[in-house]
Amino acid sequence: MNKKNYLFVTLQLIVNVWAQNPCGNLDLLTVNDTSLCDGQTLIISAISGFPNYSWSSGSSNELVSISSPGTYTVSTNYTTNNLVTNGDFSSGNTNFNSSYNYSINNLYPEGVYTVTTNPNFVHNGFTGSGEGNFMVVNGSTSPGTQVWCQDIEVQSQSNYDFSSEVTTVAGGNEALLQFSINGEVIGTPFSAPSSIGGWDTFNAMWNSGINTVAEICIINQNIGGGGNDFGLDEITFTTLCESSESIEVSEVEIANATIFPQDSLCETQNSIILGAVDPGGIWSGPGIQNELTGLFSPFNAGPGIHSITYTIEGICGDQNSQNISIVQELSSFISEPSSMCINESEIQLEGLPGIGTWTGTGITNTQDGIFNPTEAILGTNQITYTPFGFCVEQSSVSIDVFDYIVPEAELLHYICFGQQIRLELDDNYLFSEYEWSNGRTNSAIFISDAGEYTLQITDENDCMQDINFNVYPRENCESIIMPNIFTPNQDYINDLFTPIEYEYITAANIRIFNRWGSELYFSSEVEKGWDGNHFSKPCPNGVYFWIINLQTNTGNYQSMNGVVQLVR
Missing domain, CATH: 2.60.40.1220 (Immunoglobulin-like)
Incomplete structure (x- = not known):
């Protein structure tokens, strides 16, 4: 098999495959089932490129305007899958049959044809041109002469469109042509153009019925002499397809993405869930931690005014934006001792910027911030101050409460006139500071008079306490x-x-x-x-x-x- 024959076989195989499934399933619409927003108009578009459109709504346009729900169907007729081989004669005098005689360069006498790019090359009385090769015929006066024929495999119960372009190459009677398939004429005869060199297109429809093979022919029905000279080109035999597609349009209410109003938030406030009228949208903007739930973090957003957007997607969607104000937290401060002794008097803690609520062990008045060490625990007491007002920092401090050391000492003494006695504690080493009521700062003093002597002692935790020594006059010591x-x-x-x-x-x-x-x-x-x-x-x-x-x-x-x- 030579290369040329191999090419032919390949093309023939392709033709056979096309013949088995010439139309196929086409997608005519650019969208699938969709929704129509309440009160809106929807434009549905068919796919471009088809020769015609027919909508169930009565429109014949590619686009149709829909304002109510329902099922809408678009249909189209088109041709596809040209089964003719060498219908443009680009391969010369091949792949077709003719009752006329073939001549390469001389169209004398009548009943001769050739394939050329210029009729004048083969007959000095012929003129005209085409796009490349075309078939030029010096017609005969025998009616029903087969000018061009080709055997085609077809699919049964299918519609086909038989078409050809025709030109006149000499004056006189125009050629009268007609299509025939399997020996039966189809359509009506058609005349070649009256003007020399012009091209017209003619076609006829045919249903294959039970046929799977068709001999398609163009026959000459002109029996008159003087003229009847013509050219053929762009012969096609295409499958005539019908296709339709429906779309279901449902009516949907227009979404409402209105965001619920939100009061000002403090920057240290816990994250909140923002809300809107209709669910199912996407949240965006500074501070949004979860775009699906609307989880919003004031801390991440930071102080300032932030625009938050909520978008419900879809043709009936909606979008809304709201400003959320984030207030910078005002600092607070507690003025307090770092430690106290359990025997000290209660104190009033001071908190800035002002009044607030106090909590913690040792707090006996939550409004005034009274701290009583005797009501606290020994060790660390955590105190929290929450100022009144919006977005004011909560402060906490620790106050250590120490127990005081109880010394051992002889606190009762008797003295005679002129006698001198020593007052002291038994364990002086436990204390760091001493101060007697007589102004002395020693750990012990000598006294010669009866009376009450107070010793203020300070331990390593700065806990102070007063120890009272009582010295009485001794009786009968004279x-x-x-x-x-x-x-x-x-x-x-x-x-x-x-x-x-x-x-x-x-x-x-x-x-x-x-x-x-x-x-x-x-x-x-x-x-x-x-x-x-x-x-x-x-x-x-x-x-x-x-x-x-x-x-x-x-x-x-x-x-x-x-x-x-x-x-x-």
């Missing part, structure tokens, strides 16, 4: 012992009548009498002693009486007496 003899003889030995023991005496006086009761001596300074004289005159030897009146350590008054012998 002691006076007088001699029973003295010798005022100027020998500096026992010359004075003075106490042998004189202790813890606050105040005292002494009186001395002779045996007749006369007072010889008085002194408020008992310890100075009596020299045995009365108005500077020596008293005689003898026994003398003495009386001492004294004030006790507790402030009472006592009296004691005795006798003494004066010996010179």
Whole structure:
């Protein structure tokens, strides 16, 4: 098989395949089933390029305007799948049959044809031209002569369109042509153009019935001489197809994407879900964390005014935008001690910018911020201050509450007049600071007077406490012992009548009498002693009486007496 034959076979196979399924299923519409918005008009478009359109609504346009729901069908007729081989004669004198004789370069006499690009090349009386090769015929006067024939495989029960272009190449009678298939003429005869060189197109429709093979022919019905000279080109035998497609148009209400109004939000506020009238849309804008649910984060958006858009897609969709104001949080501050001792008095905490609510362990008044360490827990107490007002920062602080150290000490003491005692704690090393009520800052003090002595101590946690020492006058601590003899003889030995023991005496006086009761001596300074004289005159030897009146350590008054012998 040569190359040319191989090409022919290939083309013939293609033709056979086309013949089996010439029309196929066509998609005529650019959209599938769709929706019509309530009160709106919808434009439906058919696919461009078809020769005609017929809508069930009565329109014959490619586009149709629809304003009500329903089923709409568009139909079209078209030809496809040209089954003719070499119908444009580009391959020359091949793939067709003719009852006329073929001549390469001479169309004399009548009943001769050729394939050429210029009729004048083969007959000096012929003129005209085409687009490349075409068939030029010097017609005969025999009616029904087969000018051009070709066998075609067809599909049964199918419609076909048989078409050809015709031109006149010489003056005189125009050719009268007609299509025939399987020996039967179809359509009406058609005349070649009356003007030389012009081209007309003619066609006829045919239904294959039960046929699967068709001999298609163009026959010459002109029997007159003088003229009848013509050309053929662009012979086609195409499948005539009908196709339709329907679209279901339903009516849908127009979506409402109106966003519900939103009050101003604080930048530290928790994320919220934005809302709109109709669900199913897409959210966009600063702070949107989830485009499907409308989860909005004021913190991510930041302070300012932000435009949020909600879009419901689709032909009946809607879009709406709303501004959301994000307010910058106002800072707050708590002025408080970092620590307190459990024995300290309650304090009022101070919060800025103003009044608010206080919570936490140790808070006894939530409005005034009263913190009482005795109501708190030992250790760390978390205090929270929430100022009144919109978008004000909540502040928290920690206050450590320490227990104070209870020292061991002898707090009750007794003292005699003139005695000195030491006041101190048993475990001084536990404390860092000391301050006594008498101004001393030692850990211990010596005192000689009864009374209450307060010691303020500070431990390592700066917890202060007062320790009260009570010193009382001791009873019966006074002691006076007088001699029973003295010798005022100027020998500096026992010359004075003075106490042998004189202790813890606050105040005292002494009186001395002779045996007749006369007072010889008085002194408020008992310890100075009596020299045995009365108005500077020596008293005689003898026994003398003495009386001492004294004030006790507790402030009472006592009296004691005795006798003494004066010996010179």
